[in-house]
Amino acid sequence: MLPTSILVVALATLGLAQVTPPAGYRKVYMTSNVNAKFVVQGKTSAKGATLVVQTLSSKPEQQWWLQNGKTKIQLVDTTLCMDAGAKSAWKDMAPISLQECADTADGQKWEVKADGRIAVDLSPAPRKWPVAFIFARHVQVPREA
Secondary structure, X not given: OHHHHHHHHHHHHHOOOOOOOOOOOEEEEEEXXXXXXXXXXXXXXXXXXXXXXXXXXXXXXXXXXXXXXXXXOEEOOOOEEEEOOOHHHHHXXXXXXXXXXXXXXXXXXXXXXXXXXXXXXXXXOOOOXXXXXXXXXXXXXXXXO
């Protein structure tokens, strides 16, 4: 019993515990608008990991939960969200990382546009800064058989 409890605590600490998707969210890949074989994922699945572009391999670490419009973007089966960091760094295309999901974190407030582009919601108007996702789009993850 004790080893199982320690494992659960360790997984929860790493953000890897089994997590229920937020209500109204769907599972997607964040693909390149130029070539859908490339996706965005964390360099690792740990808090603080920078997002990188990799070849699509359909692994869970490449899958995200999001919804249309204003949303947070959460790594599937974790408590980690895409975070654009401090607002002062947005104009300089600062790296995006995985951080514990927090409804109050401005860097975790995203807007999914009708054409699939994703921008930091609180970036200055009239131009919403698309950060690193100017050519990104989201693609529904196929349902498992």
